[in-house]
Amino acid sequence: MIQNTMFQASGVSPLQMREQAQAAEKTPAESIRSFGSYLSDALNSVSAQEQQAHVMSDKMMIGQVNVDQAMISAQQALLSIQLTTQVRNKVVEAYQEIMRTQI
Incomplete structure (x- = not known):
């Protein structure tokens, strides 16, 4: 029988759960900093894949x-670059939509 242990909190006291929830709360500046580091890591990963290709x-x-190893590496780099480009396009579209909204 398969048991779903993902949502079970057995073995964790309510005090520990409360401490973890408080530790997870971040200020807006901290969340922006973590998003910036996430974005930087993602771009560095794309760059590393391109260099590997x-x-x-x-x-x-x-x-x-x-040849097949080289082609796989090149295709992975190409897909990463295409994904990064599409994410950038969506961010630019969202920014432009926000700038068009009337207050």
Whole structure:
């Protein structure tokens, strides 16, 4: 039988749950800072994938890796860049929509 243990709070006292809820509350400045670090990490990850694709391409040219490995790396980098572009487009659209709203 499969048991759902995701939502069970057995073994956790109410005091511990309250302490964790208070620790999770953040000020707006802290949440913006964490969002900024999340965004920075995501962009660094995309950049690392692109650099990895270039390295794999170079290794393919000298015969160290197969063509399929280089193509997989290139496609992963391409998908990451496309996703980043679409997220940027949605953020710009949301910003423009907010600027168009009348107060």
